[in-house]
Amino acid sequence: DTGVSQDPRHKITKRGQNVTFRCDPISEHNRLYWYRQTLGQGPEFLTYFQNEAQLEKSRLLSDRFSAERPKGSFSTLEIQRTEQGDSAMYLCASSLQGVMPYEQYFGPGTRLTVT
Amino acid sequence: EDQVTQSPEALRLQEGESSSLNCSYTVSGLRGLFWYRQDPGKGPEFLFTLYSAGEEKEKERLKATLTKKESFLHITAPKPEDSATYLCAVQARGSTLGRLYFGRGTQLTVWP
DSSP: OOOOEEEOSEEEEOTTOOEEEEEEOOTTOOEEEEEEEOTTSOOEEEEEEETTEEEEEOTTSOTTEEEEOGGGSOEEEEESSOOGGGOEEEEEEEEOTTOTTOOOEEOOOEEEEEO | OOEEEEEOSEEEEETTOOEEEEEEEEOSSEEEEEEEEEOTTSOOEEEEEEOSTTOEEEETTEEEEEOSSEEEEEEOSOOGGGOEEEEEEEEETTSSTTOEEEOOOEEEEEEO
16 A cells, blocks of 8 residues: 655755655545645645646745646646745645545655755 | 644653643534644654544544544553654635645653
């Protein structure tokens, strides 16, 4: 049983650079979520896909952020022109539509440090 | 606005000393309340889902309960390996299907 995987696990980048993260959900899950977590806080919702359709984006997701889920399988989250405030853990989660109890299973996260 | 508040922020227990963590929520119609465990540097690990007031779920030394305004995570005779941050999250009816609203968590430390 393979869970949600994320790559890379850690990313250090300089301010102004672009970064891209990948998430592979549990194979039969058609819903995929991105969250961001900073130190001492709970995860905050960023965006959500059902299959390949991006159905909602949080106000936290500025124009520098873009997410895709081509073919409804893996997803990528890109941050352009990174800022120090983007430093956080980026978490991906997946769930199965229409099946109770709607729980989301999280990946190990990608820790981003912007210097 | 949907909100989740967890208390205490941090809790230190001696091994075997039972206690409870609290999660208070304000949501426009509860679809589900979730408890997760998070170890440092890792993603949250799913523990329980509760749907309606009066519901209870148990797993090993953990028991989660739900009322109309709050949930409790009871830890019976904890062991050092139970040390982690415990996160509570709610899923609301009428909002984005599936979006979770998290509290800030309770950092639990169990010492031998």
